[in-house]
Amino acid sequence: MIDFELTAKDREIINLAREQGKIAQRYASYYDRHENELPPEQFPEAKNLPNPLDLAEHASDSSGARILHSLVMHEIYGGGIALHRSRWGLGNAVLNTVATPEQVEKWKNHTIAIAITEPGAGSDPANIRTTATFDRETDEWVLNGEKIFISQAESSDAAMVFSRFVDADGQRGMTTFLVEKGTPGFTVGPQLRKLGIRSHDTCNLLFENCRIPEFNHIKGNFKSTMTVFNDSRPMVGAMALGVARAALNFTREMLIQSGIQIDYRGGIRSRSAIADRFLKLEATFEAALLTVLRSKWLEQQDVPPKVEASIAKAAGGKAARKITQGCVELLGPEALAEDHPLDRCFRDGRIFDIYEGAGEIQRLIIARSILDYTSRDLR
Amino acid sequence: MISFELTEEQRLAQTMAAQLARSTLRPAARDADEHLAIPPSILKEIWATGIVQSQAGAEATRSATLNAILLEELAVAGASFAIAAAAPIGFLSAIASQGSDAQKKALLPLFAGDSYQSAAVAIVEPDFAFDVSAIRTAAVKTTNGYRLSGIKGPVPLTRYCSHFLVVARFEDRLQAFIVERDAKGVIIGEKRPNIGLRALETATVTFDNVEVSIGVRLGEFAGCDVQWIVDSARTAFAAIMTGISRAVMEFVIPYTKERVVHGAALAQKQVIAFRLADMRIETDAMRWMTWKAAAILEKGGDATRQAQLACTYAREQAMWIVDEGVQMLGGHGYLRDNPVEMWYRDARTVSALEGVVGV
Numbered sequence: 001m002i003d004f005e006l007t008a009k010d011r012e013i014i015n016l017a018r019e020q021g022k023i024a025q026r027y028a029s030y031y032d033r034h035e036n037e038l039p040p041e042q043f044p045e046a047k048n049l050p051n052p053l054d055l056a057e058h059a060s061d062s063s064g065a066r067i068l069h070s071l072v073m074h075e076i077y078g079g080g081i082a083l084h085r086s087r088w089g090l091g092n093a094v095l096n097t098v099a100t101p102e103q104v105e106k107w108k109n110h111t112i113a114i115a116i117t118e119p120g121a122g123s124d125p126a127n128i129r130t131t132a133t134f135d136r137e138t139d140e141w142v143l144n145g146e147k148i149f150i151s152q153a154e155s156s157d158a159a160m161v162f163s164r165f166v167d168a169d170g171q172r173g174m175t176t177f178l179v180e181k182g183t184p185g186f187t188v189g190p191q192l193r194k195l196g197i198r199s200h201d202t203c204n205l206l207f208e209n210c211r212i213p214e215f216n217h218i219k220g221n222f223k224s225t226m227t228v229f230n231d232s233r234p235m236v237g238a239m240a241l242g243v244a245r246a247a248l249n250f251t252r253e254m255l256i257q258s259g260i261q262i263d264y265r266g267g268i269r270s271r272s273a274i275a276d277r278f279l280k281l282e283a284t285f286e287a288a289l290l291t292v293l294r295s296k297w298l299e300q301q302d303v304p305p306k307v308e309a310s311i312a313k314a315a316g317g318k319a320a321r322k323i324t325q326g327c328v329e330l331l332g333p334e335a336l337a338e339d340h341p342l343d344r345c346f347r348d349g350r351i352f353d354i355y356e357g358a359g360e361i362q363r364l365i366i367a368r369s370i371l372d373y374t375s376r377d378l379r
Numbered sequence: 380m381i382s383f384e385l386t387e388e389q390r391l392a393q394t395m396a397a398q399l400a401r402s403t404l405r406p407a408a409r410d411a412d413e414h415l416a417i418p419p420s421i422l423k424e425i426w427a428t429g430i431v432q433s434q435a436g437a438e439a440t441r442s443a444t445l446n447a448i449l450l451e452e453l454a455v456a457g458a459s460f461a462i463a464a465a466a467p468i469g470f471l472s473a474i475a476s477q478g479s480d481a482q483k484k485a486l487l488p489l490f491a492g493d494s495y496q497s498a499a500v501a502i503v504e505p506d507f508a509f510d511v512s513a514i515r516t517a518a519v520k521t522t523n524g525y526r527l528s529g530i531k532g533p534v535p536l537t538r539y540c541s542h543f544l545v546v547a548r549f550e551d552r553l554q555a556f557i558v559e560r561d562a563k564g565v566i567i568g569e570k571r572p573n574i575g576l577r578a579l580e581t582a583t584v585t586f587d588n589v590e591v592s593i594g595v596r597l598g599e600f601a602g603c604d605v606q607w608i609v610d611s612a613r614t615a616f617a618a619i620m621t622g623i624s625r626a627v628m629e630f631v632i633p634y635t636k637e638r639v640v641h642g643a644a645l646a647q648k649q650v651i652a653f654r655l656a657d658m659r660i661e662t663d664a665m666r667w668m669t670w671k672a673a674a675i676l677e678k679g680g681d682a683t684r685q686a687q688l689a690c691t692y693a694r695e696q697a698m699w700i701v702d703e704g705v706q707m708l709g710g711h712g713y714l715r716d717n718p719v720e721m722w723y724r725d726a727r728t729v730s731a732l733e734g735v736v737g738v
């Protein structure tokens with residue numbers, strides 16, 4: 001039956017995440033100003049608190065693990081930084097999706113970053129130049145190339161590297177390699193200087209004649225590897241909306257303090273332009289969050305969402321841009337101060353429509369699907 | 380528990396409504412617009428779905444969510460058709476949820492007949508400064524009842540209306556009064572076609588010192604929550620705007636695939652393809668917002684915020700979608716040979732209304 005009410009269990013776990021988000025806010029502004037310092041694996045407060053993401057995974061009587069997980073992530077991003085740092089990267093998702101049982105066994109406790117983007121290949125991974133050549137003499141792969149903008153670059157134990165290959169028979173193709181930290185020839189660059197999400201660990205990676213054993217060759221086909229994004233895209237939407245909601249909540253509070261009420265009863269001729277603008281931003285938030293829930297709900301029905309995952313990512317990414325920009329404008333000059341929470345929301349909120357497939361890429365996916373076009377027909 | 384699952388019954392009803400919309404209603408939409416009336420045969424078909432009558436049944440058969448689902452389907456064929464159903468639904472659901480036992484008993488069975496009939500929720504007033512928060516129609520207490528005065532409109536399908544649910548200012552708050560069409564002092568104005576929804580034969584209805592009995596105040600002595608009626612209407616409008624948006628999207632997808640310009644299908648141009656993608660994103664979002672508001676109403680919760688957000692969002696997005704729909708057809712979109720110009724007019728008209736309909 002169609003229903004949008006959270007269960008008592010949902011609310012309990014979401015509230016817990018929200019409380020932790022409040023604690024985390026303090027740290028968020030510290031790491032925003034100290035971008036070269038990595039946040040600890042666990043903040044002191046986190047020691048005595050359960051990780052709401054784990055609770056979401058195992059809760060009974062919830063709206064379902066995928067839905068609840070995304071709503072918890074939403075709260076965490078509202079706080080600006082995770083009190084419990086995630087142990088997993090998207091590389092782990094790739095490992096779990098396509099690796100052999102032996103490979104999974106070996107690296108299941110590693111934090112694995114995902115390394116796709118290169119200077120000449122962002123939205124279009126087909127342009128990847130990083131290449132692994134098979135060395136018959138040692139039965140090893142020799143990897144050369146540069147990866148940029150890699151999340152969890154410093155804090156991870158290994159990277160799942162998307163690469164071209166030239167095998168022993170001279171055959172060519174695309175594949176992935178798991179490269180562990182400390183492998184000679186693998187270096188991690190300094191932290192990148194970003195507009196926002198400065199507490200996030202983001203660096204470039206360099207592979208120079210980096211020798212990798214055959215066992216580290218993760219041989220999923222490219223298509224199934226990319227399915228991990230079906231899960232992560234709506235999640236990015238949920239994160240984007242976490243930041244957006246923090247901005248909306250702050251803005252609402254400030255407007256009310258300044259005597260501007262948001263009244264949902266009247267029509268457009270009953271409210272001020274400011275209240276009207278706020279209401280529209282709030283509607284944009286609701287709209288996007290529901291597309292996230294829709295995609296997550298489909299996942300729970302074992303209907304792998306595809307176009308819905310892209311809808312959620314596109315809607316969340318765009319909403320975060322509109323809402324954070326709009327809130328700063330609504331509150332006026334006073335909102336520009338750097339010590340305001342809006343400052344961070346404004347900067348953090350801009351990433352979600354860029355990474356993990358920019359908004360344009362999501363629209364390509366949606367358009368191809370509704371038009372029944374191939375990637376050749378529409379690119 | 381968050382769920383987007385339709386029940387078996389909802390799915391069936393949805394399929395049926397979609398079928399009717401496609402086979403019978405859509406082909407009749409242009410004519411209805413041109414001839415400024417919905418043909419009786421079409422009203423009969425709408426009535427035969429049972430969607431209106433089910434509001435009059437037991438509490439258990441009334442479902443705001445199902446109404447929202449069905450109104451979207453009907454609106455894909457034509458917003459006027461959807462409103463022909465949503466207007467009596469608005470009236471009946473207000474009676475069923477806000478009326479006294481006596482009012483329910485007296486009024487609900489009147490709508491169990493075999494032929495189309497309507498009743499209108501009269502909130503809007505013909506005034507450029509109109510807002511639900513600034514209603515001018517007023518009711519005053521008399522010795523035996525109330526006296527109503529004011530002008531309402533546009534009111535759709537007046538000739539099929541047996542009653543009007545008149546929202547008026549009464550003792551510093553808004554209340555609703557059930558007024559029979561034949562009551563003394565009720566003056567139905569000339570039909571006055573609008574930019575869109577032209578088949579609805581809208582007119583103003585003047586209440587010139589209409590004396591009504593004490594029993595007609597909705598909810599009688601307890602009164603009623605007019606905001607509930609407004610919320611229900613906003614939810615219905617959001618459903619209808621979702622339907623109009625879907626109509627546009629489903630029309631322009633094949634059109635832009637076929638239309639070749641500068642050597643390639645229009646749809647292969649990103650500027651077009653991305654707008655199509657946005658139409659899909661926004662239509663989805665509108666629908667989920669509508670469902671959410673409807674689900675809250677169905678559970679008897681406070682849906683004011685959700686209905687406001689759903690309607691506000693749908694107004695903006697539906698207008699954007701119809702606008703882009705016209706643009707994608709170019710000059711062909713501007714001609715009355717294609718339906719997009721009609722949807723363009725309908726969307727603007729729907730988005731200007733309050734009241735009138737319900738879920």
Ligand SMILES: Cc1cc2nc3c(=O)[nH]c(=O)nc-3n(C[C@H](O)[C@H](O)[C@H](O)COP(=O)(O)OP(=O)(O)OC[C@H]3O[C@@H](n4cnc5c(N)ncnc54)[C@H](O)[C@@H]3O)c2cc1C
Binds near residue numbers: 149356
């Ligand atoms: C903070 C941060 C963290 C990141 N983390 C990771 C990570 O962990 N791992 C990883 O591999 N990458 C990561 N990235 C990289 C990110 O995924 C890419 O930046 C993103 O995919 C866009 O690629 P690009 O920067 O090369 O932009 P480009 O591909 O050059 O795109 C530029 C613009 O053109 C648009 N565009 C591209 N192609 C088309 C098209 N066909 N049609 C229309 N418009 C198009 C894009 O949408 C974009 O707006 C991260 C980036 C950032 C900023």
